[in-house]
Amino acid sequence: MCAVPSNADQPNAPVILLSHPQMGENIGAAARVMRNFGLRDLRLIAPRDGWPNEKSTALAAGAFQKMSPIRVFENTPLAISDMQMVFAVTARLRDMEKPVFSPKQAMAHMSDALASGALVGLLFGGEASGLSNEEVAACDGIITYPVHMEFASLNLAQAVGVASYAWQSFYTEGAAGKTPISKEQSGIAQRSELEGMLRQLRQELTDAGFFYPPEKAHVMMQNLQNMFVRNQMTSQEIKTFRGVIKALAHGRGAGLAQNK
Amino acid sequence: MCAVPSNADQPNAPVILLSHPQMGENIGAAARVMRNFGLRDLRLIAPRDGWPNEKSTALAAGAFQKMSPIRVFENTPLAISDMQMVFAVTARLRDMEKPVFSPKQAMAHMSDALASGALVGLLFGGEASGLSNEEVAACDGIITYPVHMEFASLNLAQAVGVASYAWQSFYTEGAAGKTPISKEQSGIAQRSELEGMLRQLRQELTDAGFFYPPEKAHVMMQNLQNMFVRNQMTSQEIKTFRGVIKALAHGRGAGLAQNK
Numbered sequence: 001m002c003a004v005p006s007n008a009d010q011p012n013a014p015v016i017l018l019s020h021p022q023m024g025e026n027i028g029a030a031a032r033v034m035r036n037f038g039l040r041d042l043r044l045i046a047p048r049d050g051w052p053n054e055k056s057t058a059l060a061a062g063a064f065q066k067m068s069p070i071r072v073f074e075n076t077p078l079a080i081s082d083m084q085m086v087f088a089v090t091a092r093l094r095d096m097e098k099p100v101f102s103p104k105q106a107m108a109h110m111s112d113a114l115a116s117g118a119l120v121g122l123l124f125g126g127e128a129s130g131l132s133n134e135e136v137a138a139c140d141g142i143i144t145y146p147v148h149m150e151f152a153s154l155n156l157a158q159a160v161g162v163a164s165y166a167w168q169s170f171y172t173e174g175a176a177g178k179t180p181i182s183k184e185q186s187g188i189a190q191r192s193e194l195e196g197m198l199r200q201l202r203q204e205l206t207d208a209g210f211f212y213p214p215e216k217a218h219v220m221m222q223n224l225q226n227m228f229v230r231n232q233m234t235s236q237e238i239k240t241f242r243g244v245i246k247a248l249a250h251g252r253g254a255g256l257a258q259n260k
Numbered sequence: 261m262c263a264v265p266s267n268a269d270q271p272n273a274p275v276i277l278l279s280h281p282q283m284g285e286n287i288g289a290a291a292r293v294m295r296n297f298g299l300r301d302l303r304l305i306a307p308r309d310g311w312p313n314e315k316s317t318a319l320a321a322g323a324f325q326k327m328s329p330i331r332v333f334e335n336t337p338l339a340i341s342d343m344q345m346v347f348a349v350t351a352r353l354r355d356m357e358k359p360v361f362s363p364k365q366a367m368a369h370m371s372d373a374l375a376s377g378a379l380v381g382l383l384f385g386g387e388a389s390g391l392s393n394e395e396v397a398a399c400d401g402i403i404t405y406p407v408h409m410e411f412a413s414l415n416l417a418q419a420v421g422v423a424s425y426a427w428q429s430f431y432t433e434g435a436a437g438k439t440p441i442s443k444e445q446s447g448i449a450q451r452s453e454l455e456g457m458l459r460q461l462r463q464e465l466t467d468a469g470f471f472y473p474p475e476k477a478h479v480m481m482q483n484l485q486n487m488f489v490r491n492q493m494t495s496q497e498i499k500t501f502r503g504v505i506k507a508l509a510h511g512r513g514a515g516l517a518q519n520k
Contacts (some may be wrong), residue, residue: 033418035411059415066411102433103425145425146432151295151326155319158293161418162425165363165405172406173362201504210507223500231491234357240483244461247470248508 012114014167015041016160017079017086019135020126022048024055028063029157031056031070035063037164044072045079048126059157076123076135084118085110088139089159090131091152099141103166106143111170122163127156189235197238197245198225204249272374274427275301276420277339277346279395280386282308284315288323289417291316291330295323297424298431304332305339308386319417336383336395341452344378345370345492348399349419350391351412357486359401363426366403371430378448382423387416397482398451400489449495457498457505458485464509 016034021027021044031042044051051072057064064070073079080086087106088098101109110120123139125131136142145162147154154162202221211217233241276294281287281304291302304311311332317324324330333339340346347366348358361369370380383399385391396402405422407414414422462481471477493501 029415029418032415036405036407036414036418038408061413061415063411102429104429104433145296146428147296148298151323153321154296155289155292155321158289158296158418158421161421165422165425168406169362169364173364204508205504208507208511210504220500223497224504227491227493227497227501231487233487237357237483237487240480241487244465244470244484245508247468248464248505251468 012117012120013039013041014110014114014120014122014163015043015083016163017043017045017076017121017123018047018126018156018160019045019076019079019123019131020048020128021156022127023156024049024053025059026127026156027053028056028059028061030160031060031063031067033157033161034164035066037161037168039164039167040067042067042070043079043121044070045076046074047072076138080121080123080138082119083121085113086121086123086139087141087143088123088131088136089143089145089163090125090136091144091147091154092130094133094136094142096133096136096142098136098139101141101143103143103145103163104170106141107167107170109141124156124159189233189238193235193238194228194233197242198228200242201245204245208249272377272380273299273301274370274374274380274382274423275303275343276423277303277305277336277381277383278307278386278416278420279305279336279339279383279391280308280388281416282387283416284309284313285319286387286416287313288316288319288321290420291320291323291327293417293421294424295326297421297428299424299427300327302327302330303339303381304330305336306334307332336398337451337455340381340383340398341450341455342379343381343451344448345373346381346383346399346451347401347403348383348391348396349403349405349423350385350396351404351407351414352390353404354393354396354402356393356396356402357483357490358396358399359490361401361403363403363405363423364430366401367427367430369401373448384416384419393482397485398489400492447494447496448492449498453495453498454488454493457502458488460502461505464505468509 016030016039018027018030027044027047034040034042047053051070087101113120122143123131123135125135143163145154198221201224205211206217211220276290276299278287278290287304287307294300294302307313311330347361353360373380382403383391383395385395403423405414458481461484465471466477471480
């Protein structure tokens, strides 16, 4: 499975909770990036400027219309009361007996819960002061990003973006690295086509006196061959390139037959 | 190994390139999140409102002072001319013979190159129209995020944030399954060498009347370019191939000077 755009929402995604968010713009931007990565449930805990907040609209870029209705709570205990598992996302390591996860580790940790239908929350603190110790204490664990120590403070919507990406990425790619989708493997030319092209190239280069001294022809052709084999050319590319060789070697108009 | 905040910059991180960015706010936000995750090299290609742009300052939150000086270029070929490897970050899958990577896969793919001292770029399009086909064609591969098909357009700074996180996360947490590397990545030619070869090829093919009808020259050259970019040619291979072009076009003995 590869990282092509995903078509459907996953049945169970974590809920994003923003505790005491201040700027409407960040709420809108958070919603947009949640939706980009297939999340749809956003809860706000005591937003400073109330809700709805018109400053959120432009940065949401239409995301609100494609999500579950946003729910607003007075405090964090109420907001997480129906959840089975909650992680606090915070850069500050606290002197608290909590397991600390990277985003990837947290996604692995919550995936079974999500698959079994549990409600899982990711709790983010507001712009000014982050999460309180009380809020972190109520969580099952801490998610910490691999940020630079001297510049550790992420924008709120960026923090939501990283978590949303990490979740979708876990779901889409799984834990292991996959090979790149270079192209349809069936599109790669058969080796015989490549060899035909290389024979043509060798003949034209021989005619042009390219191989000098002649006893080096073999190793020089091998280098060229390595280059083209590595390239995994398609049949169409080989046809085109045979036209290129012909045109270069025989001049004006000679390539046309290959390239009409 | 857990994702504790990292203390020092990694010696080699990719360079972020923003092509035709429009809003200063997004440039500032991109710089902030780059710095959060330990990146420090930002290049701007033809920013709409020029540079410096005071609207970027607030959202950068002091990041500019902790980065390398931002460099501004007139166009993308100039901006990538000293790079060995460039990935286009785009959600649109194009009908182009390019390898497509998830962020994780791309990080695995570039990590050896970075480790060997190569300059690697991540190219992002502007808010309005993204990257042109010409820009994508010049890249070694495409990085696509696992976005929701019906809401695929990320904010520019969020897109930079995901890539920055993915890179730091790869470095901090490691990743399984790297793709095999066939040669010293530092041996890959700089983009300007490849472009010189392509200019030569285009000139010789034009002289040979290869491009017919002439208005197809552009797309035909783009296909050839895709093929050669994919190939990650070394400087030596480019020299050899320039000799091949010369020998084919100008006949007996013409290639010798390139191949002694």
